[in-house]
Amino acid sequence: MDLLALRYFQTVARLEHVGRAAEKLRVAQPSLSRTLARLENELGVPLFDRHGRRIRLNRFGTAFLRRVDRALAELDDARQELDDAAGLERGTVTVAAESLLALTDPLRTFVPGHPLVDVRLSQASAEGMTEKLRAGDVDLCISSQPLAGNDIRSRVLLDEQVFLCVPSGHRLAGRGHIGLADLEGEPFLTTRPGYWQRALVERLFAKAGLELHIVCEGDEAAVLFQLIDAGLGLALVPSLGLRPETSQTVVWLDVDDPDCRRVLSVAWREDTYLSAAAQRFRDHVVEHFHAPAGPRSR
Structure with a gap:
């Protein structure tokens, strides 16, 4: 049982796809398949359930992966620790x-x-x-x-305030600060689910009993202020993003809620x-x- 076979197995086990694992490892797929077969022969049990081209870790593979992850992590840590000790x-x-x-x-x-x-x-x-x-x-x-x-x-x-950004001509632009009830029916620009901006706006709207109307989901921070300035919608933006060039194109408003922070x-x-x-x-x-x-x- 050599380290290369263990690393091959670890990659295939995580991806559960021999083709994608071969691409990631930059090896030929037949060579990878032969290495896995030799490892299973050496262990005496199959590590995967195979259904045509699809493979899934079985109970033997799941148990073996836990040990392999631990062993390879220890070896990687040992190598890094020696490098650091050598200065x-x-x-x-x-x-x-x-x-x-x-x-x-x-x-x-x-x-x-x-x-x-x-x-x-x-x-x-x-x-x-x-x-x-x-x-x-x-x-x-x-x-x-x-x-x-x-x-x-x-x-x-950083523990920072999160502001509401609106177009300069928006009905709320002259308010200075707003309450959550003022946002009912407004279109919002935010990120995909799983990211903090999305979690924050969903939490605030749920607390206020408001329906969230999302018109744009994206991760391109560089174009966010241009989209706001174009009138597409509003967005919650942390104070870290408050820069002179953005304050000229959009209006930053305080949100009257202590939970509007990042x-x-x-x-x-x-x-x-x-x-x-x-x-x-x-x-x-x-x-x-x-x-x-x-x-x-x-």
Whole structure:
């Protein structure tokens, strides 16, 4: 039983698809299938139920995957720990976030000072980030929602107000602040389900007993203010997005509800080894958000 076979099995088990696993591993599908067959022969039990081209982990495979995940994670941690002990000023940091906008400023100051650290980013919902942490696919998560798990630790980066953004000519634009009842029947721009903006607006509308009317679901923060300015709808936006260029095209209004806030946190798994590079990046992000900030334009 060699490590390569175990890594092949782990990938196929997670995807439950030999073709996609072969593409991810960059190996020929017949070679991957032969490796799996040899592993099952060595173990003496089938690890998958096969139905034509479809495969599913069976009870033997499910039990074996738990052990393989644990063993490979220990080996990966050991290799990283030795690299860190040897003082290598390099490494890879993998980070998942609901919105990458929160990372742009910390990256602007981190990357020049750590030229040998490879930072890799991905975008995911809270559920997706939890899965990535569980699978060891990422080191850190930047989340605006709690990530479930007793082994997940987090630190608050930012507790900020969330504003309502409206077109400059909107009926509410001159109000300064609004109540939730003022939003009845208004079209809203928000994210797909699973992301914090969607969870927040659904929670606020449910509390007020209002029906939410969504006209746009998307993740392109760069075009959000253009869509608002075009009159398509309204949106809830955190104060982190409050910049001089956006305040000229849309109007930012206070929402008279104490729950209209966003808590941004960095999360990591406590039961796995966090590389020196990942620790440096985590600490840098914490320092960035905890540093005194100047006043924002509005």
